[in-house]
Amino acid sequence: MGDPQGFLKYERKTPEERPSKIRINDWEELYIEMEKDELRMQAARCMNCGTPFCHSGILINNMVSGCPLNNLIPEWNDLVYRNLWKEAYERLIETNSFPEFTGRVCPAPCEKACVNNLVKDPVSIKSIEYYIIEEAFKNGWVEEDKPSYSTGKKVAVVGSGPAGLSCAWELKRYGHEVTVFEKYEYPGGLLTYGIPNMKLDKKIVKRRIELMKKSGIQFKTNIDVGKDYPAQKLKEEFDSVVLCGGTAKARDLNVEGRNLKGIYFATEFLKSANERILSQFIKSEKDIEEISAKGKNVIVIGGGDTGTDCVGVSLRQGCKSVVQFEIMDKPPLLRRQNNPWPEWPKVLTVDYAQEEYAELFGKDPRLYNISTKRFVGDAKGNVKEVHTVEVEWKQDKTGKLFPKEIDGTEKVWKADLVLLALGFLGPEKYLIEQLNVETDKRSNVKTEEGKYSTNVEGIFSAGDMRRGQSLVVWAINEGKQAAKECNEYLISSNNNNNKQRRLKTL
Template identity: 60%
Template sequence: MGKATGFMEYQREVPGEIQPLDRITTWNEFSIPLDEEKLKLQGARCMDCGTPFCHAGRMLSGMASGCPVHNLIPEWNDLVYRGNWKEALKRLHKRNNFPEFTGRVCPAPCEGACTVGKDGSPVTIKNIEKSIIDRGFAEGWIAPEAPEMRTGRKVAVVGSGPAGLACADQLNQAGHTVTVYERADRIGGLLMYGIPNMKLDKSIVQRRVDLLAAEGITFVTGVEVGKDLSTEELMAEYDAVVLCGGSTKARDLAVEGRELDGVYQAMDFLTQNTRSLLDSGLEDGRYISAKDKDVVVIGGGDTGTDCVATAIRHGCRSVIQLEIMPKPPLTRLPGNPWPEWPKVLKTDYGQTEAIRLFGEDPRRYQVSTKRIVGDESGRITGILTVEIEWKDSGQGRLVPVEVPGTERLLPADMVLLALGFTGPEDGLLGQLGIQRDERSNVKTAEGSYSTNAEGVFAAGDMRRGQSLVVWAIREGREAAKEVHRYLLKEPALV
């Protein structure tokens, strides 16, 4: 695949970016694509490694190793190297319904498992993926392809995130009549409102939604199943129901002062910002603004980074990001060998922007929040933190222990809680009598997507817990196979 000696002849090269101080004045994507010749050379770096771990898609040490949707990576790398872009697009779509999403927001577990990366720099798989799909749309190679025949079976998909859209796409192409219900005012779930525009432009999401609609999928927005549409009506109307509502119950912070004005959940902050941006270019003021505020983001993951970048674009006075875990190493430790996901320090776009704007990395590691402080009016004024060490509990696990004398009061006008999610919401699942597992996710049998309720299936974060967009796409595809068998008692979809 690629050029046999390409990985020795060519160095890894990634797309350029608009400079941080320039891009923070807009909400636009900021990647500068490589030209075609450079992309061919990057494709040439894909070696004929015999066993391509890049598309293995398995769990190692609790993390994804390789692509969960089993993208045919060596094949489309080779096709790009040879200039056969149209065929590369066909191979890319063979396993991935939405490469324009994963090519932008996926952390690329494929690259972490790349054989070239074992002793050098991995192939730029994610960038090549994005380049193929973007060229496909630009060249007009992607057009609606409605199924030639309909089965007469009707399926409702509840939730329009990546799992719901992938499931709907697969079932629609199999000839079933699919309706997707979304309680928000726009289709896309976390793709639309959970990820900021500069990371995933919403026109990219809408373009795919419009394509799916042209292929026959019906989208219904502003309807919450279980409230606006009863579960009895849903079950009577459809032959099967797939629950793809996500893991949306946000983890809270149980400390004194949590109730003070100025403390927000990250998803409320990000969702309101994107909705206002799309509705009015932020002119309507219907969002939580960080302008001229000292912002503290609690949580070191992708959502925390998105909060940092959003606050900067609002014009915050300062921003600090607190992380309770230790600072990752610069290179793999012995206990984190290839092809496991490399648990190493990465500086994402939000931190890069903060460094250029404020002169220092906003992240503070091994820091715990003790109390949120406010004034007499109930408005937040600061956050009391303490440094922690991770020590053996004596029961085989590490626990955080406060370091004496390290308490510090950070000034803060706004605190954003980016602490992840604890599971799906209760309402609809309770009405349907859906069983839950020990983590409160929808319970299904091993390797199955069917719930205890007849004709009801589940996929995505609602079933597996908070995870990656690429895992959600895989879940949606796999659930569609099971629904298809249930409806027609026929072999699985490809």
């Protein structure tokens, strides 16, 4: 522990946000970097607890508590306080392959589980993590990781999101030849196409991809495995396959008028915005379908992070108005008794996009207990209205909650663009079916609990494709664990082959 009284002497500070009225006019990242000395004082607030929940990474009531990567947080906090930045970086990458991603987009379950949270504000763990990795890049400490040997084994990683990248990085470190397949034009998956540039600058993703290429990892883009590249060919050309395709099937809203023009899945909208950013440093071979909110009345249906990102992008594109619907109750300001520390706090939070909207329009764009009944269009088939009704949550005879409509609360909203941010139902099935891989009740790839191998020998899975829609930090962790299990399989396979060759010789 750097300073035994640090948590008493120093107040929590986080990076200052650029003013809303300025940042909505560009796509630059939201925060201003903190000074080194200020970060050292924040690191001094870490108490080096006897039982540090910050890096526990456990599930309590199906909610994560602490870091799923088991980051050695107290250790690198102490090193930062002592101004040993390179040592802090070396400690950080022991567990986290891509701190530049988690330091920007992770919701920081580590901070929610910080013991300081019991009586004061938590340690600014995410901010310290961000600065450690950026300091490492500035000083040239981050290098390609080329193994000194090669096993000669070839592994295909399908999907280049955070799970796929993490898996590929670890497999290369084990000495295998790794090829990553990506159906879009540029690698990165969710990091590239799903997260807006102001939260994760695409130059940061590009920086890591280029480093991985220098390490010898091959990327094959514009290839949708199972469609452009037969599954059988995949099995024939590679010694092992790891499926990291994510949850590509967005949840739809099957109500009257759904087929009208101007209604999109949130992922389509965000992908369109990110492709414009990507066009600055890659030349697209395809026509980019632009979905713009400029001058439009926008309705976002869904109250999660994806819905929030749609609000932020709509503001930057110059929308006329934007409203975000959430069917659930408004969360409380403080933890309820049935949601104690160190559980994930189910409380009301105000994210960057809500702050921006409130500064421009004087209120929160989110409305709770709103159910969408139908869409109405004009003579040309374009959406022009969204009809809603307010609901209250009741229990049926079995105790299950359901939304009951409140009479007299019907309302009609002007709408030129509707974005559906309702979560995801699971991965696409065509590749899974071609490989004869089993799925679970939620249509995700099925593996044994705590395992990443499927029912088909040599085929593994990781990330959202295996566990369902989740956090980037879970995806990175799963990629690492799947790579470890895949490596053990390949080593065992290699030993068995050598044994058979020896027997034949005898």
